[in-house]
Amino acid sequence: MHIVPLFFAVASLPAALSAALPSISAIKAPFTTNQQWVQDSAGKNFTYVGVNWPGAGEVMIPEGLQYASIESIVSKIKSIKMNSVRLTFTIEMIDNIKDNGGDVTIQDAFNRALGTNNGPKMYQQVIKKNPQFNAKTTRLQVFDAVATELNKQGLYVHLDNHMSKGAWCCSSSDGNTWFGDTYFNVNNWKRGLQFMAEHGKQWPNLVSIGLRNELRSGAQNGLPYNWETWYDQVVPAAGVVNKANPNILIFLSGLDYDTKMEPITSGKDLGNGKKFLLSNFKYANKLVIELHNYQNSATDCGSMESGLWNNGFRATGTTAVNRMPVVLTEFGFSQVGNEYTKTYATCIKKLMPQWKTGWMVWVISGSYYIRSGTQDYEESWGLLNHDWSNWRNPSAISALQGMIDASLKA
Template sequence: MAIGRILASALSGRNRSDSNSGSRAAKSERHVHWSQSVDEYQYPSDADEHLPLFSELESMGSPDGAGRMGMNKQRTRKSQSRKLWRRSHRLRPRCTMAMLFMLIPIFFYLSILWIKEQDLDAKWRPDRDSLLFGRKPLPAPLERTWISSYKLPLRTQGRNIVDAEGHRFKLSSINWYGASDELFVPGGLDVQHRSAIAETIKKLGFNSVRLPYADELVMKNPIIEPRLVLANPDLEGLHAMDVFEAVTTALTDAGLAVIINNHITRATWCCGADPCDAGWANDHLGPMCRVKQTEEEWIQHWESVMERFVHNPLVIGADLRNEVRGLWGTMPWSKWAAAAEKCGNRLLKMKSDWLIVVEGTESANDVSGARERPVQLDVDNRLVYSAHGYKWSGWGSWEGRFAQRSYRSFVKTMRHNWAYLLEGDVAPVWFGELGAPNDPSVGDVHYWKNLLKYLKSIDADFGYWALNPRKPKDNARESYSLMHDDWITPVLDYRMKDLLELMRQ
């Protein structure tokens, strides 16, 4: 017993001594750590930290043994931390160099892109043919392109829209907007009578009009402000739906075919980043949408609009929804195709002669989903697909926007996205929106020339955006217009020249 107490006392003294020396060593190590570089400092090896006394104490079952084991684990953790610290600091220079090598090509690519953008933004100087075209009177339209030269109703046959006798009717259309915007009325009714505007459209050579509306117009159906229909006094005091019908009737009375288009949910300029207007229904978004509608309400709005035109044979179809889209591909084609079938079949129950137009996803750029999942309607030979494309289309692709694409790259995308349907004689595709400004940049004209060259090569149906010289909001100038502010004088430039060539094929 006495010997045990003596040994315990001796060991206890050694423990205190080791503890004090360990504390001094730790302070010394910390001092060295902050004062020396990692290459100069020699950390103690793991073997130095394991003392024979630990095993001796553990075998004796002394209470100090547990404390020693705890200190041993703590020192082991410190040793591991030092190793990790050394390893990370050795790797840091390598990581920095790797990041630099990665950033150099990115910087080089962005520099080239910036230079190209500067070139594309430069003002375009009209070529000789375009200048000469603008100095000549507009040629008379071809009667063979008018719908009055065809036997109704229309239907589809392979890649074409044909009449009752199988003759192709090529859609050479123009968009006349306004009923889809915040004023709820087609533009220009304050400047010219609707019949005069219709006759001007016909003189330009177009045989059909795409007439957009907003769901909010159907929901509210407000009385149109008198100032917006000054040149049409018979429309004063009428509701928006009545004015929309009157404009449609004026177009068909002039011998123009009309395709009604559901453009947007909330009446405003389309198309922004607002998810509430990205699709045909927005009830899944809850209270964030000011103008809400379900899929069933969307279809009911269609029925309310089209019931007015059941007995008008020149209202030839319904373009179900403008530029369906989702953030980063969150609008699958299969979802849209199912909704289009449901709506299209409901409309065909009202009148089986109507053409049902289904646009692609990704803002109508992409109809490639129809390869594996075609839209199937209850009435045969009534389906027309539709695509859109502007100079900014194609963004997000490694090949860039259409404004900068080579013709070969542009055609490759067109064939993949929608033209395969024409090449395979599967279904008609109406290129329902294309357009460019009357004072274009080099990039504008590059896109336009590529597109028109391709549309001519495949003899495509098309719809130009737009007729209007002014936008509803703040009466802002519409640079894509084919009309001057008087709504009867055409803008004769490179666009009209190419469009006439496409019409007359």
């Protein structure tokens, strides 16, 4: 999230999770694309209507498990008719698996992130709410458990590489900004994407993956911040993912915190004659554009509409050079008060069904294990309250329900 003024060895599951992942009739994967549409395995148009579930903080497991079971969290998402979850992960987790002799247990992960005083307490809270976990459970196995429960309840998984180093995202000085930044090792990034794409084959409901969240300027020792560099890095990474798992869709994010993708939709020269053209990809029917928007101070829906359209949603139009689906994978606002009634929220609610396009709201989390040094951090933007027991603002959820219904109908 950014506020814009704001092969490989697969870890074995614990005994309680070792049964084969169930497949249910509601899951119709894999997905493909057809011009502006995402389509399921039955050829029916599919619209992502979902929520972000962070798992890329310092602990590097999905948030909220000290307060609620995975089943109860998924049930709340399901109860408002959402159909998908954007589940974020770090490259650091895969680096540990590949370079440091295996994944870290969740017990160790809490100790490392929260300290030897609060870490054990948090771990005990997690296993009390989620007794299928134990001292041998690893971080990746928690992701497996989340995917399993989402599948059980008929929801799809969209994986997102949110950060390289586990931490709150994003700033221009966090070392994760751009290719070659302090923590953004390009080879490790591609290896991490390959690993998760391969590992995700065991999740029947994994339908897509985002290559990188909110690319932005700020790298001190990285490659030039421009579209040519974007092309040189993103296109090979997409190829790595497609080779590792040809079934999943690949979401491409743009510059300036993923608010701009115009040169990709228009096929313009990105530098030295390089152009992004769908016709050059053997897996063109697996590519999707993602955009973010946090124009919370907006007072005019018309300017928001033209800005979003020109920055990327034009790809859904009939005149686009690269006609392809666009999904708004992050937008959001405070759940405290009446922000849901103001221009920003009401404009997004209008535009997404109007453009017949998908979206995933930021964020389900009522709180974080730790964020920016503060443990048990309150998330006022969270759809759920601090202890993940209920909706933070039922009126805002009612408004969101209207957007869900309109998007699914469209």
